[in-house]
């Protein structure tokens with residue numbers, strides 16, 4: 001049971017520390033796409049995270065009403081004292097429109113984390129690595145890709161990334177740079193709604209035959225991480241099992257109904 | 261057991277489910293540590309699975325946690341103005357790391 005190994009007290013690391021609410025200061029924001037924005041959170045008391053973990057963010061109104069949402073950590077563990085989160089604006093949502101419209105650098109936000117002892121990846125888990133993302137589901141996988149690059153790892157890694165259209169590809173330029181480094185990192189895009197003229201990537205929702213093609217060069221000992229809207233993660237995880245990956249090598253993070 | 265999983269998959273509410281990871285913060289506040297990487301055993305089918313792999317429905321008034329193998333309820337968490345109710349009658353154990 002490799003998955004249980006991560007829970008053993010000797011290797012649990014940050015997972016066994018008490019987790020409490022702390023104040024983060026927004027130090028920068030960056031638009032990734034027309035509907036997705038990244039926020040850099042300065043966290044002097046941050047104890048470090050593992051790639052794939054998330055934090056909880058809490059908003060409290062003057063009358064005491066409060067609401068919490070989870071956001072994956074986008075930045076690599078090597079960056080100390082601050083983390084990036086990347087938030088898709090969900091129309092009609094309680095929290096994400098507030099983050100987009102109201103929050104500016106200098107604001108303080110309550111966060112709790114890092115959280116997650118299961119949907120995590122690091123050198124000790126190894127590869128080859130298949131990352132499957134839908135929309136903002138790319139966020140924790142980006143932390144893994146950034147960690148892999150920053151630590152100089154050459155583990156063969158393929159990211160299958162589903163977006164609605166070309167302009168909606170989150171981290172597009174950085175992903176191009178990572179893929180151009182020639183250290184074994186590849187990105188395969190699929191655009192589900194609109195493809196630009198001359199598009200040579202996939203142009204449909206992620207399905208079993210697409211996963212078979214993307215998985216093939218990596219082989220049967222691949223470790224897979226799938227993240228995004230629940231429906232997409234469901235399809236990907238079931239297809240990967242049918243393609244022969246052992247269930248304990250497939251880890252999932254469902255974001256709920258939102259997204260692509 | 262398979263029918264119950266099929267039922268769970270056909271249920272439109274399945275789109276609203278997330279993984280056990282999503283309640284990691286809530287559980288950490290209750291237990292003092294992150295238990296998403298810890299094993300728990302389903303009292304119904306006795307499958308041991310990592311808390312982070314359990315299926316969580318959290319859009320209702322409370323949180324319902326289901327076994328990934330048999331889809332039975334393993335845990336329920338309900339927050340009230342006076343406190344938090346934790347019903348773990350569907351679990352034989354959850355290991356909390358030291």
Ligand SMILES: Cc1cc2nc3c(=O)[nH]c(=O)nc-3n(C[C@H](O)[C@H](O)[C@H](O)COP(=O)(O)OP(=O)(O)OC[C@H]3O[C@@H](n4cnc5c(N)ncnc54)[C@H](O)[C@@H]3O)c2cc1C
Pocket residue numbers: 054069070071072073086087088089090091092093094095096097136139140253254255256257258276278281282319320
């Ligand atoms: C572990 C984890 C990590 C995540 N990481 C990220 C991330 O990195 N980036 C990111 O953008 N998001 C992430 N999410 C999703 C995020 O937590 C929020 O769900 C998202 O931002 C929407 O929150 P909101 O308050 O804006 O919208 P909400 O107010 O929650 O509403 C969202 C949508 O769901 C619908 N909805 C709400 N309640 C119901 C209901 N009961 N029944 C049916 N439909 C309903 C609403 O109509 C709306 O369209 C993550 C989720 C999890 C669990």
Ligand SMILES: [Zn+2]
Pocket residue numbers: 302303304305306307327328329330331332
């Ligand atoms: Zn069970």
